[in-house]
Amino acid sequence: MSGPSASEARRAASPPDHRSSPDPVPAGAEQGxxxxxxxxxxxxxxxxxxxxxxxxxxxxxxxxxxxxxxxxxxxxxxxxxxxxxxxxxxxxxxxxxxxxxxxxxxxxxxxxxxxxxxSYFWPSVAGTALPRLEKSRIPLMAKAANRARLRPDRAELRDLTSEVEWAKATMVAPTDYVRLAAAHGRETSFAPDVVARLYEAYEEVKSEAGVLDFDDxxxxxxxxxxxxxxxxxxxxxxxxxxxxxxxxxxxxxxxxxxxxxxxxxxxxxxxxxxxxxxxxxxxxxxxxxxxxxxxxxxxxxxxxxxxxxxxxxxxxxxxxxxxxxxxxxxxxxxxxxxxxxxxxxxxxxxxxxxxxxxxMRPSGPEPVWLESDSEPEEAAAVARRIRGLLGTGVPASEIAVLYRINAQSEAYETALGRAEIPYLVRGGEKFFERPEVTGAVRMLRAALRSAETDRPGGLADVVADVLSGLGWRPGAPPAGPGADRERWENLAALHRLAADLEAREPEADLAAFAADLAERAAHQHTPTVQGVTLASLHAAKGLEWDAVFLVGLVDGTLPIVHAQTDEQLAEERRLLYVGVTRARVHLTLSWALARAEGARRSRRPSRFLDEPRRAAAVFRRGSSAARPGSARAEPGTGGNGRARNRSSVLCRVCGRALAGAEARVGRCEACPGGPVDGELFERLRAWRARRAKEQGAPAFVVLTDATLRLIAERRPSTVAELVALPGIGQSKLDRYGEDVLALVTGRPPAGSPSTG
Missing domain, CATH: 3.40.50.300 (P-loop containing nucleotide triphosphate hydrolases)
Structure with a gap:
């Protein structure tokens, strides 16, 4: 880092006062x-x-x-x-x-x-070189966990690392963590005092290693x-x-x-x-x-x-x-x-x-509402629609499938693979760290050092000639979406960068291209790689595509099941808004009524879609713009337009049409129900806390507050009545059903000395 130049210093010493007079309009500013x-x-x-x-x-x-x-x-x-x-x-x-x-x-x-x-100021301030920056916290956190006598699995270790990152970003010290984590409603895999102990151990391990993390x-x-x-x-x-x-x-x-x-x-x-x-x-x-x-x-x-x-x-x-x-x-x-x-x-x-x-753009197609019986069918339907878009000329790189959690990607990787549609999972290995890319960059640098003069004249041709040493050829890529296709696409992206640079600077040579790649790698300014993007909604922030598929839009996933407070639900809505606004032209919103094929269709579409779906249905009925044969599916139909046997039960509070588990309960999950048995609710909470501690998991993983409240309202006395409640699937019934029914009748659950 260097100080200001002499001219900059003189200008800064007597800065012109631009606030007292109207600002001149820069030349050409009116255009664009x-x-x-x-x-x-x-x-x-x-x-x-x-x-x-x-x-x-x-x-x-x-x-x-x-x-x-x-x-x-x-x-x-x-x-x-x-x-x-x-x-x-x-x-x-x-x-x-x-x-x-x-x-x-x-x-x-x-x-x-x-x-x-x-890096510039530290040697003068501390009298020593700046400590090394540790780019990954995970190894340090693993050592800290060992010191704190904890044995978290990989997922728990990532969660604990994220929690320490939150604490440092909000300037919460280890000694204040328990109090402030409670004030912020933080939910973690371990008790707050355990996280505080781990946080303190992490700082000790880092100090002993003489390294810094990004927050430092x-x-x-x-x-x-x-x-x-x-x-x-x-x-x-x-x-x-x-x-x-x-x-x-x-x-x-x-x-x-x-x-x-x-x-x-x-x-x-x-x-x-x-x-x-x-x-x-x-x-x-x-x-x-x-x-x-x-x-x-x-x-x-x-x-x-x-x-x-x-x-x-x-x-x-x-x-x-x-x-x-x-x-x-x-x-x-x-x-x-x-x-x-x-x-x-x-x-x-x-x-x-x-x-x-x-x-400000011209009119385009209406959003598509796509409902399926199961997640595999939903993924297959999305793959079919993507195949159709590719057939109309939409590039694969201009299509994205966005989901709430990364675990949802597997179904779409499978469906796109079966359809032989190339795809890329965003958030994986960085472009400039992929083996074929690092190998290509090494070969380009070697070619630059060799100073051969008999290569083709144009930069793009020179780069193609170098990449041929890795077996890459321009033209049609390998068939299918596998590793060979991804490798070819990554090398093709390098070739496109060379062609783009040549178009901007016709005299650019291999040295200029190597410098451009070095700058891109330093700042992770990656090129476009052909393939459908699979990404979480969080990872999609700041990006855009011609066609976007928002998938898995069911209550419990979006909004996520542990979003309970008004602010948490508001953020989930904003997340969906971010997903919608990634689309330029084509937008598809899809959900599945069951997780597995043949399973009970008990899910309901995301509550955030209620009003938009209703408005879309009214528009179709009342507007001559609705064209026969539209690919858009009606709410309540499958992607092929086939009608579902949907319930006509109305919410007893707000009158909205219900489906799935809500239809059996008789009201929306978000609507207030009947009187809640306060004593039963507290017994359920105390039991849940014990079970969560035994499992080493957050309380909401056992049963959410909303489910406990509904149990305390409906007081189910049989397995049939219990399983009819939202949040009680087969796995929950198997693990907790006997305990819950015992608590409803006032008996202590198995293994509990007392219910209080």
């Missing part, structure tokens, strides 16, 4: 920017909050704002630090700015920026800036203007680092969308975004609402999901709020509508 985007670009230097809905062009907006600051406001490019949450996003920012002729802006993740700064980078960076005035002075002279992307995902530790960088200045532009807050389990909070105008009363607040990504049909469904959510609106009192554009009225009404998107 909508009114809200332009307002954000031209906002004065100072606090700016850009509330950017999905697909509204936030990256375009912030890159234009940065370019405008450099070219029109005479801000030194090296004095701007843009912070993102992924290396891919940082790489995209740098690439766009480079195309715009703006070099020198630092665009990094929080951790990358902290590592760079700490942020903690030490904040501490060094806060405690050493000369460090703060030098750092703040270097970076005077900050841009933070995805600000709704900032956790308390990252906010502390940002505050240390900023000091008492206010040149901070934040970009985010509270409706896409889906990482609260890691400590992320939209509070910093929502309260930004309170912290900076003079802030300019701009709302981007024009969705350029998705068709009106997809946007309408996304808006319906938002309409069903209770969400706080940012308080813009005292702020300079920009309200230009369609769908953004002023005042309180505008604040309530701020999350709604306005579609």
């Amino acid at each position: 920017l909508d009114p809200e985007q332009l307002a954000a670009v031209l906002a004065p230097v100072g606090p700016v909050c850009i509330l950017a809905g999905a697909g509204t062009g936030k990256t375009r907006t912030i890159t234009h704002r940065i370019a405008h600051m450099v070219t029109e406001r005479e801000v030194g490019a090296g004095q701007i630090l843009a912070v993102t949450f992924t290396n891919r996003a940082a790489g995209e920012l740098r690439g766009r700015l480079r195309v715009m002729g703006v070099d020198g802006v630092q665009a990094r993740t929080f951790h990358a920026a902290a590592l760079r700064q700490l 980078l942020l903690l030490l960076t904040a501490a060094v800036v806060e405690e050493h005035g000369w460090v703060a002075t030098e750092l703040r002279a270097r970076y005077r203007h900050f841009v933070v992307d995805e600000y709704q995902d900032v956790n308390p530790l990252q906010q502390r680092v940002l505050d240390a960088w900023l000091g008492d200045r206010d040149s901070l532009c934040v970009v985010g969308d509270a409706n896409q807050t889906i990482y609260s389990f890691t400590g992320a909070s939209a509070r910093h975004l929502v309260e930004f105008p309170r912290r900076f009363p003079a802030a300019t607040v701009v709302r981007l609402v024009r969705d350029y990504r998705s068709t009106p049909q997809v946007v309408a469904l996304a808006n319906q999901l938002l309409d069903g959510a209770a969400r706080p609106a940012p308080d813009t009192r005292g702020a300079s709020a920009v309200q230009a554009g369609p769908g953004v009225p002023g005042g309180a009404e505008g604040r309530s509508a701020a999350g709604r998107l306005v579609a």
